[in-house]
Amino acid sequence: MVYTNRFKDKVAVVTGGASGIGYGIVARLLAEGAYVVAADVNEQRLKELEAQLGERFVGLKTDVTNESQVEALAATAVERFGSLNLAFNVAGAAKAGVITELSEADWDFTVDLCLKGVFLSMKHEARQMKKFGGGAIVNIASLNSHVPMFAGAAYTSAKAGVEMLTRNGALEMARDHIRVNAILPGLVDSPLTASLLENSDIHAAYMERIPFKKAAQPEEMAGPSLFLASEDAAYVSGASLLVDGAWGTSGYPDMSRFM
Numbered sequence: 001m002v003y004t005n006r007f008k009d010k011v012a013v014v015t016g017g018a019s020g021i022g023y024g025i026v027a028r029l030l031a032e033g034a035y036v037v038a039a040d041v042n043e044q045r046l047k048e049l050e051a052q053l054g055e056r057f058v059g060l061k062t063d064v065t066n067e068s069q070v071e072a073l074a075a076t077a078v079e080r081f082g083s084l085n086l087a088f089n090v091a092g093a094a095k096a097g098v099i100t101e102l103s104e105a106d107w108d109f110t111v112d113l114c115l116k117g118v119f120l121s122m123k124h125e126a127r128q129m130k131k132f133g134g135g136a137i138v139n140i141a142s143l144n145s146h147v148p149m150f151a152g153a154a155y156t157s158a159k160a161g162v163e164m165l166t167r168n169g170a171l172e173m174a175r176d177h178i179r180v181n182a183i184l185p186g187l188v189d190s191p192l193t194a195s196l197l198e199n200s201d202i203h204a205a206y207m208e209r210i211p212f213k214k215a216a217q218p219e220e221m222a223g224p225s226l227f228l229a230s231e232d233a234a235y236v237s238g239a240s241l242l243v244d245g246a247w248g249t250s251g252y253p254d255m256s257r258f259m
């Protein structure tokens, strides 16, 4: 890997930055010269990372479904490091259930975290970015923005929403010189998917469908995410980049057999 220092002295916020894809983005941003504020509900992990990662990193306990906390997150980046230029909205998780059985609480949990959380983050990140002449926002959606998943209606609907929120943001924020794009990961080996991938039958069902025959590592989401945030993507806004080992060409496995 060649690091070019292309984000030297830029200030970034990463939600969900304590784990998985978010942490992969944090590590790459630091390696490329940025200052990073990672937001997560996992306070203990944030503290461990602060001890490891040095002075260009701050961890802030933040629930992305809580507007005042998200507002404070964007303000903290400016207070600690002097501006806000880049944001990666990664925090997400899901509660599964077929539509006829899914509780209102499980729907709300998933849609609030995966969709409202991105809305609130974009709102307050962009308000700060405007003050510094613009910036770039990258939202983590999913292959499931396009492809349904058995017992995944809340998640797939929220992720489809993230893609449209990205496009709407790109439309509205262009006048403020803020670009907004989405990454649509396929299967990524992270704590979120660990229990699924430990089941050998489920693992095999995924591999039948994924042409690359493997899950991505979280770091493999960082490169494409940073590309969209970089000057190389200066004329890219409202785009969705599938990063899925060609999975979008085949389709989701039939998960009903595991229910």
Ligand SMILES: NC(=O)c1ccc[n+]([C@@H]2O[C@H](COP(=O)([O-])OP(=O)(O)OC[C@H]3O[C@@H](n4cnc5c(N)ncnc54)[C@H](O)[C@@H]3O)[C@@H](O)[C@H]2O)c1
Binding pocket: 015, 016, 017, 018, 019, 020, 021, 022, 039, 040, 041, 042, 062, 063, 064, 065, 090, 091, 092, 093, 113, 140, 141, 142, 143, 184, 185, 186, 187, 188, 189, 190, 191, 192, 193, 218
């Ligand atoms: N892993 C995959 O296969 C995959 C595929 C497509 C999309 N995604 C998406 O990528 C994103 C990251 O997933 P991951 O695989 O890295 O999972 P992960 O569980 O490793 O990381 C998610 C992080 O979000 C944090 N988080 C949860 N709720 C939060 C909240 N309310 N406020 C702030 N932080 C919160 C968690 O503590 C965790 O650190 C999610 O949006 C997920 O939907 C993942």
